[in-house]
Amino acid sequence: MPTLHNNPQLNKNGELQHLLTIEGLKKSHIDHILDTASSFVGISDREVKKVPLMRGKSVFNLFFENSTRTRTTFEIASKRLSADVINLNIQASSTTKGESLLDTIDNLAAMHADMFVVRHAQSGAPYMIAQHLNRTRSDVHVVNAGDGRHAHPTQGLLDMYTIRHYKKDFTNLRVAIVGDILHSRVARSDIHALTTLGVPEVRAIGPHTLLPGGLEQMGVRTFTNMDEGLKDVDVIIMLRLQNERMSGALLPSAQEYFKSYGLTPERLALAKPDAIVMHPGPMNRGVEIDSAVADGAQAVILPQVTFGIAVRMAVMSILAGTHA
Amino acid sequence: MPTLHNNPQLNKNGELQHLLTIEGLKKSHIDHILDTASSFVGISDREVKKVPLMRGKSVFNLFFENSTRTRTTFEIASKRLSADVINLNIQASSTTKGESLLDTIDNLAAMHADMFVVRHAQSGAPYMIAQHLNRTRSDVHVVNAGDGRHAHPTQGLLDMYTIRHYKKDFTNLRVAIVGDILHSRVARSDIHALTTLGVPEVRAIGPHTLLPGGLEQMGVRTFTNMDEGLKDVDVIIMLRLQNERMSGALLPSAQEYFKSYGLTPERLALAKPDAIVMHPGPMNRGVEIDSAVADGAQAVILPQVTFGIAVRMAVMSILAGTHA
């Protein structure tokens, strides 16, 4: 894994060249993205939901791992920026002909790609691509759309946008992240962003088996008892419980999990009365979240999706250098 | 199945909000769609085959059941209206992650979708989606692109367009629908449309096992003898015999079927001399239709396809409220 000393996502002036991870971003980077996103939120309500900022630019959605949902959000964001989008499902493609990942990248770059949105099951794949492009084609940009367990920075950024929208000020918040912290790229991205933005108290709640080591060193308080962890928080970020965990050795069963870590109306009442409930989707209703909460007045799960389009438009237009 | 008393496709002013079924549409609704389509037929012959009516609108092709052919017609219609189109093959997507259908819809609506074109193997799925959206996001529209055995309204409408084009007046026609009426969503849509438009005599021709009960109550005359049924008709709508029926218990064999219900030149001669032959495609040549008829002078099967694009453009632009 690359270290911060050698962060390929910033150019030598410290500007964003790629978006690979929230780790190592300054508050000013995040603020700039959120401010730019703010200017795009209104566009989606207009009669014509497009701006010509990336007209004639070619965006390649390189999905080495299937994720229709994430791919769709980037496809919409690209089209609303008027870019041309090419979707490539790479399992079915030339890697099966034995071409190496970097040869594929070189080829697509030679077709005058402007941006690669990369989803890969292996942590670090988007880094390797970005480092390679920095050496060979510094005009091409990479957005990490999820790499292994490592990072999912646009999800982290849309979470920050949502919190800022509802809570205005980060510096007086208690934020709880609940669930499978161990396997979650969302949790990792969120913790980095919350810390950078000055949130004084970040909590991680989950069964011992799903809390990774090292959280305390990142300044996170850990709780295995959900009732204790939710007490007086302003923001609750629920994580999705992956199906493959449910039948695994780490957890007894989905029903047991819900009993201990499902967000019910009763548990939600332990948080502040104006606490908001977030979830990256797709939800497992009745596993990590009760439908009464998911559809309730404190849930901001659908606004997260809406803000997510604006945040992705912001990231893409900033990287492409087409947004001032 | 929803009843007519509670038709979610009309708003409280009786205007089309969604297109789910031809059942319950008034003649004025159908006329408006056909008249609008008429204005689009010419566009496809122009040098630049596009109009900006839906520029910046986002159309989602939600295909829960594979149908490249139908998906293509909607994709072309959308692009000729200048909409942005997102194709989602939902089997491969988040429903496999256990997300419910309505959660998927809520998510896509939160991305500011303007229209869902829905194909689903289950009868009623587009209704459920439309009813949900009527409660939550009344600015989003649904077009049923085929649900189970129930309805395929744009196919029914393009059939009406084709008949009107060649026959001008519906009120003096004899129309025969031939084949697997029982399993055909096309037959169902056509019967409703023909009746609404004032066709005095609709006939259904097929083996007893493939004629559903209740046709007589819908005002349809049934025939198991094809020669009798074709006598003096103005329009013959052939249905596709599904492969799965051919080897099933309902039918002896494809050859036997052709012997009794295949449209040959000899049989066609029983109809009026200027009768037209229609087929929704894809054809099984030598099963339900002889190639000499399919490629003959009375076949209007390819014009149906051409009109189908214009009809879909009409439906979409009327629903989107962008066509006066």
Place this chain on the structure above:
Amino acid sequence: MPTLHNNPQLNKNGELQHLLTIEGLKKSHIDHILDTASSFVGISDREVKKVPLMRGKSVFNLFFENSTRTRTTFEIASKRLSADVINLNIQASSTTKGESLLDTIDNLAAMHADMFVVRHAQSGAPYMIAQHLNRTRSDVHVVNAGDGRHAHPTQGLLDMYTIRHYKKDFTNLRVAIVGDILHSRVARSDIHALTTLGVPEVRAIGPHTLLPGGLEQMGVRTFTNMDEGLKDVDVIIMLRLQNERMSGALLPSAQEYFKSYGLTPERLALAKPDAIVMHPGPMNRGVEIDSAVADGAQAVILPQVTFGIAVRMAVMSILAGTHA
């Protein structure tokens, strides 16, 4: 296979109606394509990489055989010409419903397609489609994107563009094509083009089992010894060794192949000092080409890709009649 006497790709004035094969094209046809491509090379470097030449035209990518790489190049070329592109992966589509190839073509043509880009495992399939359209819809154009072992004309044309770019004059060149000539549609297209453009010496290098009969009649010198074949050549066109050959009866092993026919720096030194190295991609590094050569100063493999987009834009706009 169609003969030259009945070449469906030229209309009665000898103008290109379809692009099926380089065989039978005159030097003036090829020059016109390369000159037009030259005007498009600059577009890809511009801020807005689009021209409106095919705005409102509908291009159908009909891929009966999977090739993400080739499909992508045509998709990009179409979008940079502002055409609407519809991707159809036909295995999964209506041919599985038993519709014949020509019925599928008729249907898509009835949707007012302007151009079909056809990839098919069977030699001659694009011919059959072109001949059918010449009879039925002479305003629709076909581009062969690879048919069986037969032809891959846009690859041949981009190879010619690349050679012209680096060597200016064809009439004083020695060009070597190395590898599996027998199964290569690229080799076939290249040999025709090189001969037509006046290259005085074309060489084919490969193991006896992979050199087809009849090369000498085409004016090609054959070599089974690579060192002899490369001596003093100006251009080396390496072919991809198909995986399926490697384990087959025609060849001992990939390692053995590399020992005899892999392009190493030592072997490259036998060619002229300014010789260029080409490869259609995707490369098998260490099988037909050494990485030191693939990434070396004489390789023009990535420029081939870049020129390929311009060449495809040229072919499409010439066929569509939108380029003067």
